[in-house]
Amino acid sequence: MFALIDGNCFYASCERVYQPNLRNLPVIVLSNNDGCVVTRSAEAKAVGIKMGEPYFKIQDIVRHNNVQVFSSNYELYGDMSRRMMNSIATLVPTTEVYSIDECFADVGGMQRLVDLNELGHQIRNRVLQWVGIPTCVGIAPTKTLAKFCNHLAKRHRYFKGVANWSAWDADMQARALNSEPVTEVWGIGRRIGQSLNEVGIETVGDFTRASTAMLRQKFGVVVERTQRELQGVSCLEMEAVKPKRQQIIRSRSFGQPVCDLTGLRSAISHHVADAGRELREEGGVAHTLQVFIQTNRFKLELPQHYGSECVQLTSGTCDTLKINQMAQKALERIYKAGFEYKKCGVILSGIESANQQQQLDWLNPGDSEQRLRLMSCVDGLNARFGRDVLQLGTERMNTDWRMRRDKLSPRVTTRINELIQV
Ligand SMILES: [Mg+2]
Known part of the structure; x- marks a missing residue:
């Protein structure tokens, strides 16, 4: 016998928890870069807002019905x-x-x-x-x-x-x-x-x-x-253990186009740091790194460039510093000046468990004990004090690429400086 428990208009409900005055108002939550509607409260449905509708198209409905609009607050x-x-x-x-x-x-x-x-x-x-x-x-x-x-x-x-x-x-x-x-x-x-x-x-x-x-x-x-x-014949069992990931992908569209290498460096570093954290969380090491950058394919009037490079990591690694070094070198090779970039990302693949790797590859020793301790220290501090307390230097060089999130609510449950004030 199975039970399926599902949150009602979950993102909108999360926003309401810490702003109870929104309880009976129409609430919507927007996708990345404040693009489209991804969640609607019952009241928002009732005033005629459709799922997936671009935000700019519903400005009138929003104004006339006092619809409360939020950027996606994934951390919350x-x-x-x-x-x-x-x-x-x-x-x-x-x-x-x-x-x-x-x-x-x-x-x-x-x-x-x-x-x-x-x-x-x-x-x-x-x-x-x-x-x-x-x-x-x-x-x-x-x-x-x-x-x-x-x-x-x-x-x-x-x-x-x-x-x-x-x-x-x-x-x-x-x-x-x-x-x-x-x-x-x-x-x-x-x-x-x-x-x-x-x-x-x-x-x-x-x-x-x-x-x-x-x-x-x-x-x-x-x-x-x-x-x-x-018909009542159970064919799907509970899946207690999450299957191990084959690859970890981090990519995102920019809030505004990025032209210079520094902006891309910063975005790539951010993705590397985030992918590295997840890799270590799962107890894995990666053997392959792919870096890509691309212009906006829908703006045909602009010159287009898609750059991508795969790098073999000589021995499997989960060391963010090492991966970032390789990623930055790859980025330099695929970057071409004079383009408006819309998106970039990294893919870690060839993932295997860290223990297995140590035993098999004694000729190419993996991450040093010292580096692993450093990484676990970084992860520990970021888990405790918020994800960007310790960042890579390259990540801080330029933040123009960050997502547009004009209507972001405070991350009240995970950031001490965004705690609710009464
Ligand atoms: Mg739901």
Whole structure:
């Protein structure tokens, strides 16, 4: 038996936790560089703001309806997410964090001890009380059904935030399935949804009753498995351990075009530092580094340049200083003056576990004990006092490239100098 717990308009809810005066106002959160709408509160939906709409197109709606606008505050959302997941974990035996605001809980066997509806409400109340985030809970014998129930719990007030499949009779279950279009099913995207419509499958109910052989033949085993899950046959288990990453990518568009090498140096250093931190967090070392820079492909009237270079790191490393040195040299080789750059990034790949590496490659010794201690010291201080307390020198040379985030809220839970004042 699975429960799927999902934060309601999560980013907007995070903003509301520390600004309760926003509770009944329309709230939206924008993507990187304040581009498009990525989260809307129910009130913002009601005034007609669509998902993914560019911010500049909705200025009028925003003004007339007193819509509260925020830049993405990922540091705040990440920390609120961690708190939400920790609170859920206090009530269930195992959890699998599925995205920043969603997690599956394995509640199998618990129905003998507690009423699962009751448990669902307990989870909601605890997350609301401890973290301040409203959630909905879907409970069902398969993950796909739990996702579906969560969707119903969000859509219909009737459920009061908890929809429990196994508490319904067959008639109620059938009505639930028939009430939603097939595209609401987890894993059925718009494209497959369209093809399903063409063979007469419109609702989730139609899909559940369709010929399994036909689904397998026309759409493959993944879609077949989705159908079995909706029929109550569990095919997807809890994934307790995150699979190890094959590569770590850090890249971002600039808030404004960057022309000179210093700006790019600074941005590349920032990405290297961030990727290095994550590499060490996962206990890995990387063997390959790729650096790339690119102009804005959509501005065809401007001269275009895409520069990219792969560097082999002689022995696997997780030393940010070493990686940054290599990255800066690569950047010098791919940089051409006279272009307006829009984006740059780094990719670390050929990742293996640090222990394994030490044993295998004794001819090319890896990072020295001293450097590893330095890195763990840097990570420790940044974790404690905020991510940019210790930075690479090159990172500080120029900050023009930083994202446009005009409407950023304070990072109240992770920065001591941004603490809330009352
Ligand atoms: Mg959500």
